[in-house]
Amino acid sequence: MMWDVTMERCRQLKTRTKSKELVMIAVILGLCLGWAEIASALEAQILLDFKSAVSDGSGELANWSPADPTPCNWTGVRCSSGVVTELNLKDMNVSGTVPIGLGGLKNLTSLDFGNTSLQGPVPTDLLNCTNLVYLNLSNTYMEGPLPEGISNLKLLRTLDFSYSSFSGPLPASLGELISLEILNLALANFSGSLPSSLGNLLTLKEIFLGVANFTPAPIPEWFGNFTELEVLKLNSMNFTASPLPSWLEKMPKLRIVDLSYCNLVESIPSFLGLLGNLETLFLKHNTLGGTIPEIFENLTRLSSLDLSENNLIGSIPKSLTSATNLNTIQLYSNTLSGELPADLGNLKRLAQIDVAMNNLSGAIPASVSNLTNLIRLHLYDNNFEGQIPPGIAVITGLTEFVVFANQFTGEVPQELGTNCILERFDVSTNSLSGNVPPNLCSGQALRELIFFNNNFTGPVPAAYGNCQSLERVRFEGNKLSGTVPEGLWGLPLVEIISIQENNLEGIMSSSIGAALNLGELKIQNNKLSGRLPPDLGNITSIHRIDASGNNFHGVIPPELSRLNNLDTLNLAGNSFNGSIPSELGKCSNLIQLNLSRNELEGVIPAELGLLVDLNVLDVSHNHLSGNLPSELSSLRFTNLNVSYNNLSGIVPTDLQQVASIAGNANLCISKDKCPVASTPADRRLIDNSRMIWAVVGTFTAAVIIFVLGSCCICRKYKLFSRPWRQKQLGSDSWHITSFHRMLIQEDEFSDLNEDDVIGMGGSGKVYKILLGNGQTVAVKKLISLRKEGYQLDSGFKAEVETLGNIRHRNIVKLLCCCSNSNSNLLVYEFMTNGSVGDILHSTKGGTLDWSLRLRIALGTAQGLEYLHHDCDPPITHRDIKSNNILLDCDYQAHVADFGLAKVLEYATGDLESMSHIAGSHGYIAPEYAYTLKVGQKGDVYSFGIVLLELITGKQPTDPSFSEGVDLVKWVNIGLQSKEGINSILDPRVGSPAPYNMDSFLGVGILCTSKLPMQRPSMREVVKMLKEVAPNIEL
Structure with missing residues (x-):
């Protein structure tokens, strides 16, 4: 219990x-x-x-x-x-x-x-x-x-x-x-x-x-402690000259090595072959020399290899084809020689191979047909020879076949393009022959059809008249015959048609009026005939037409007057009749007009005197009559040729030093030397021999008077017409070159007054000078950093002559250059309304309405496009900013100070110390901090800043910004705010934001991308801006 x-x-x-x-x-x-x-x-x-x-x-x-x-x-x-x-x-x-x-x-x-x-x-x-x-x-x-x-x-x-x-x-x-x-x-x-x-x-x-x-410092040795490293990306580090570090050998797990733009020197070490896990090896843009070692047998995982832009010599290693996982090979811009490996076809995964700009030779290996994954094949600017193998045509993924500037012969495989979707085809400057392959655009994606300077024969395949994707058509310098496919004239995206120097026949189709993006039409020296279609006047984007040396007839279409962007019109050597259209005086940007060797009649229109930029006028060998219009006297010709016509009267005084007047019996340079006018009946009674003696006598007298007159004038004036003439000014010898006809008094620039300074910059001072002939010019006195005893060399001369020969409506004209041991003077045309920066960032900014800002942007872009894409060699500006964009009396934009950095290098005799002239604060591209080499994409970035200035009215480093904020950052911050795009719009433009501002802003943001590769080219920028503002007229 x-x-x-x-x-x-x-x-x-x-x-x-x-x-x-x-x-x-x-x-x-x-x-x-x-x-x-x-x-x-x-x-x-x-x-x-x-x-x-x-x-x-x-x-x-x-x-x-x-x-x-x-x-x-x-x-x-x-x-x-x-x-x-x-x-x-x-x-x-x-x-x-x-x-x-x-x-x-x-x-x-x-x-x-x-x-x-x-x-x-x-x-x-x-x-x-x-x-x-x-x-x-x-x-x-x-x-x-x-x-x-x-x-x-x-x-x-x-x-x-x-x-x-x-x-x-x-x-x-x-x-x-x-x-x-x-x-x-x-x-x-x-x-x-x-x-x-x-x-x-x-x-x-x-x-x-x-x-x-x-x-800047050598590559640190302590990197060698990272023995577990798999990815090493030090690209574009500001190292001092260093060889490839030996500690790489201690990193067997490395998969990715990127030491591009690292100032590497000496040779590529063979120990790289021990890195068996390597997948990516980028050593681009260094100063590596010697040969490429045989290191690839062990690199079986290697997929991307870039050794481009070095000083490598010798042949391509045979072991390269052992790296069967390779997807990309970039060896361009070296000094490699020898042939492509015969077993290149072993690289079955290869998608891109670029060995351009070397000294490679031999034929394209037949095994290339095994490269079934190949997308891009770039072999240009080498010494390759032989025929293009037929196997190229069976590669189904090929999009770019670029092999220009070699010695290829024979025919291009006619099946090329049948099995792939080509985007670029460029075989120019070879010795290819036979017919043009007809199927290159079968995929309707071909953008570039380029095969100039070859020996192609036969007709242009009709299929290219339906290739709506084409942007660049260039097959000049061949032996093509037959007619141009009708549709080719009116392709909607085409920017250049260059088909001169062939035997092409037929007419120019009226469909050309649909080629609204066309910038250049070069069809000279063919056998084209018929009339020029009035529809040409629809192509407001065009800036160059050369139809000389053909069989065109009929009148010159007055509709050409609508071409406000036209700077060159050459219709010489045809059979045009009728009169010169007075409407051509409306082509406000015309620089060169050549109508010689035609059957033109009537008078030279006085309206041509309205073409303030006209430098060249050639109407020789026609049947023109009447006087030489005095309205032409205001123009500054480098070439005025009116010879072999029926002109009469007195040559205006201001044109006597310029005009070629031979073959005009009744045209003279003074009243007392002109023949007495006679009636038609009297002229029929003149004996033939008497007529001959009269012509000879008149011509001889004209020549004598011309010579004597020139001597008299030259006592007071110096005619700058021949390159690099010398004249004595005191004891100092001046070197002078002129690019536009000018009369300048000897003491015009001898004493530049500081009161006339209108601008200062990194390259020198700018003076506003009124010449004795009444012309106002801008004189830039370049900074003088010459070492004692330095002599002006051919480099400076060549650079200045390159700049002086540039002709574009959106680029400030360089009129002449004067140089002695103390000074370098560049004489430019004067721009009445100053710079965009001066106006935009002052109380006058309100005068720039939205349409004007769009026009300034497009004009500037077209000027830069010309420098980047149409000059040979291309010119990088290196200091684009709103203060280097000048406005004429009509607020047309003109790019100034182009190419000055390189000129200054020669002018100072110091090609190293001037490297700092590569932009202005706030406009410099981010990559300049690590490469010190700014290319065209640097210009694009600077132009993008200008676009953002035009939108916002703010300076690149505006005082209103908080510390560490620049214009790009300020714009992005504003776009994230509740007000969005309206928060960044210059209030002087008005509110709400214009309908196309977001697209315009998009171009600016794209241009200011941090990575150069993400920025468009200036050609692409122009295209985008035209889409943003299709109705803007320049």
Whole structure:
């Protein structure tokens, strides 16, 4: 009994104890759940505070609401055990300054703000998130230095601050992130020296430091500590001349090596062949020499190889074809010789091969037909020979076949294009013959049909008249016959038709009026006939027409007067009759007009005197009559030829030094030497011999008077008409060249007055000078940094002559150059309305309405397009800015100071020290910080800044901007605001924003892309602007 009672008490006690434990557990659990709710509420409030501090342009954070107390369901938020562990806003349309407060998310392991418009420094409390493993602030507008406290994030494995505005030196404490596996600081603005403490990051697998602004130094040896490294991208680092580092041999796990633009010297080491895991090897644009070693047998995983733009010599290694995984081979712009490997076809995965601009020879291997994945084949500018193998035609993926400037012979495979969708076909400047392949555009994607300077015969295949994708058609300099396919004249996208120097017949189709993008029409020296269709007048984009040396007849269409962009019209050597249309005086940008060797009658229209830019007028060998119009006297001709007509009267005084007047019996240079007019009946009574003597006598007298008159005039004036003449001015010898006919007094520029200075810049001072003949010019006195005893060399002369021979309606004319041992003077035409910058950034900015701004943009773009794409060699401006875009009396844009950087290099005798002249603050492309070599894409970036100026009215580094903000950044921030595009529009343009402003802005943003490869060419820019404003007339 006692036992039973005892046991019962024990059971009761146990039950009571268990109940107490359950109560205790319940209390603790309740407290925990309460704290979890409190923690969740705190984290929710932190995120809501963040949301209120930034701008959510697309409403992607709409469900971040106080109504939902649990943030774990919010967009971009992930939780673990009820607490926030990940915040991912990548690619979202959020902007504004990142506020203090995120450091309260103590359990955060991943923070990703990549590709947003967030800005400001790294919040200091963020460094309290010591559980962070992943931190991505790339492609943002965040700025400032990397904080020393970064070392708090000991667990961090990925740190990505690339494509951002962070700046300043890297803190040494960065080397304390001993768990770091991925470090990406590429395309940021960090400076100073690379801290050696980075060598402590022994777990590093991927490092990206490319395109930075670090202090020049040799490649650090401590990189060799990264024995676990798989990705090494140091492209465009500002290293001093260094060989490829030997520590690469210690990194057997390397998959990607990019040391392009790293100032590498010496040769390519053979130990690279030991890196058996290598997939990508980029050593582009260095100064590597010697031969390419036989290293490829072991590189079986290699897919991309780029050794272009070096000084490599010798042959292509035979072992290259052992790397059977190769997809891309770039060896262009070296001095390689020998032949392509015979077994090139072994590379079955090869998609791109570019060996252009070398000294390679031999034939294209027949095995190339095995390259079934080939997309681009670039062999241009070599010494290849033989026939193009038929197997090329069976490659189904081929889009670009570019083999110009070689010695290929025979026929192009007629099936080429049947099995693939070609986009580019360029076999120009070879010795190819036979018929033109008819199927190159079977895929309706062909943009470039180029085969000039060959020996092709037969007709132009009719299929190309239906190739709507064509943009460039060039097959001049062949032996083609037959008619031009009718549709070829009117292709909607075509920009250039250059088919001169053939035996083509037939008429020019009226469909040419549909070629609304056509810029150049060159059809000279063929056997074309018929009348010029009036529809030519529809092509307002065209700037050059050369139809000389054909059999055209009929009248010259007056509709040509609608071609406001036309700068060259050459109809010489045809059978045009009737009169010269007076309407041609409306072609306001005409520079050269040649109507010689036709059957034209009537008078020379006085309206031609309205063509203020006309330099060349040749109407010789026609049947023109009447006087030489005095209206032409105001023009500055380099060539005025009216010889062999029936002109009469007195040559205007201002034209006597310019005009060629032979063969006009009744045209004379003074009244007392002119023959007495006679009636038609009297003229019929003149004996033939008497007529001959009269003509000879008149001509001889004219010549004598001309010579004597010239001598008299030259006593007072110096006629600058021959290149690099010398005249004595005191004891100093002047070197003079003139590109436009000018009469200048000897002392015109001897004493430039500082009161006449109208501009100053990095290249020198600009003076406004009124010449004795009444003409106002702008004289640029180049900076003088010559070393003692330096003599002007042919380089300076050649550069100046190149600039002086440029003729384009949107480029300021260089009239002449005067140079002696003390001064270099460049004399330009004067622009009445000054620069775009002067007007835009002053109280006069309101005079530039939206249509004017569009016209300025398009005019400037066309000037740059000409420099980049139509000059030979191409000219890079290197200092595009709104102050170098000048406006004439009609507010037409003219690009100024083009090519001056190179001229100054020669003028100063120091080709190194002048390399700093590559742009102005706020306009310089980002890549200049690491390459010091700015090309055409640098001009595109600067032009993009000008576009943004025209839209916003702001300067590139406007005083109203906060620290660290430039125009590009300010525009992007504004676009993320609630007002959007209206927040950045210059208020003087008016509100709301013009209908096409967003497209115009899109061009500006594209031009100012950080990466050069993402920017369009100026030809593409012109095309885009014409689409934005199709009705703008220049």
